[in-house]
Amino acid sequence: MAEAKPAEGVTSLPLHAVYAADVPAFLATLPGAAAAFLRASGFAAKPGEIALLPNENGLAGAAIGIGKDASPWHFGGAAWALPAGSRWHLAGGLPDPAQAVLGWHLGAYRWLRHKHHDRLPAELLMPNGCEESIMIAEAICAARDLINMPAAELGPQQLAEAAAGMAQRHGGRAEIIAGQALSDGFPCMAAVGAGSPRAPHLALLRWEGDAQGPLIALCGKGVCFDTGGLDIKPSSAMLRMKKDMGGAAVMLAVAEMVMRARLPIRLLVLIGAVENAVSGHAMRPMDVLRTRKGLRVEIGNTDAEGRLVLCDLLQFATEQKPAMILDAATLTGAARVALGPDLPALFSNDDALADGLLRAGNAVQDPLWRLPLHDGYDAWLDSPFADLSNVSQKPMAGAVTAALFLRRFVPEGQAWAHLDVYAWNDAARPGRPEGGEAQSARATFKMLQKFTGEKGM
Secondary structure, three states: OOOOOOOOOOOOEEEEEEOHHHHHHHHHOOOHHHHHHHHHHOOOOOOOOEEEEEEOOEEEEEEEEOOOOOOHHHHOOHHHHOOOOOEEEEOOOOOOHHHHHHHHHHHHOOOOOOOOOOOOOOEEOOOOOOHHHHHHHHHHHHHHHHHHOOOOOOOHHHHHHHHHHHHHHOOOEEEEEEHHHHHHHOHHHHHHHHHOOOOOEEEEEEEEOOOOOOEEEEEEEEEEEEOOOOOOOOHHHHOOHHHHHHHHHHHHHHHHHHHHHOOOOEEEEEEEEEEEOOOOOOOOOOOEEEOOOOOEEEOOOOOOOHHHHHHHHHHHHHHOOOOEEEEEEOOOHHHHHHHOOOOOEEEEOOHHHHHHHHHHHHHOOOOOEEOOOOHHHHHHHOOOOOOEEOOOOOOOOHHHHHHHHHHOOOOOOOOEEEEEOOOEEOOOEOOEOOEEOOOOHHHHHHHHHHHHOOOOO
């Protein structure tokens, strides 16, 4: 790779990326005093390890370790580990500088809207050809902003308006549906939000990168806060429920990437923005709700509300006959029990679609793990009083039965994938600060690039 040269009049320092095996060769290129300093400090080029390089005037540059292979996360801590406000350029030698740029910018992110701060991260000058990395990082960070926003500031209307604004900024069209029109067209979603004084809103976005291209439908669960409803959560389980709109944020990040990359497809994006609250208007256990499809759902648990939002969105999406439907939701704790916080669960009725998502996730280090749509558990959703229940009465396979519930609203032959995401980093790691995270967004975008024949990074 060519060195990223600073613009005329802009001062920057070189950042040398060093493989562990190349430490001796790298030391041989340095002035004697700098090489001796690095040897004395024990620099071994472990992933993400940073060593400053001195000279007679102070700071000559820095070296960053990339272990045995390159990864965006090796650069994820650099923006805050290097001197505050300093400016850097990649000094060459990296096979894929785009990964370094992506990791740097994802790691530079902090949610500081309500926190006093007086320190600035270091800045990285962008090498040529890394524009897509910046675009992806900006879309991810915009999604993080939405997830990190306190629920008092991001209600259903605000989330729907944010979605509409994003679409309009990138040449899309937006419609926001609320009130009686929502109750008529999306009755199950409307019932979920009936308990809150902040009315539910549906953001319906359309975009055309190619008027003749395949239609891709993206559906996102946007529960801006989830008390659990009348089946109220304990306080420990309610603590992070501002992130229960994480699925919506993920789909908006994917949509922004698609629009900015101008993939040759048509997009339909449905964001179901509601608040699951407790009041005299809230849905009750054993209520029976009407869905857009016409199926009647008995409420076995008011805390299983996300699938009630998504079922109406999926039905609308299927009516448009898209090439594929993708949905994302912070749907079940069972998925986290099975896979932990870092692996979103993937369910799909289409092996080619599932394989494409899995390969894409591995390629961009945004992994997914496929779980089965096991037909043997489908009867667990049977209800004696309605067409189906929103929960199983068995205390097992909760992520599977939730996905099977959603499958009831996807016709046979319609390619569909469901992503059960955590949308949160419990602790800070390089490139992944504590707080909201747009898990699976990069994997989904990469899959769509491959689907359309676009190369991408």
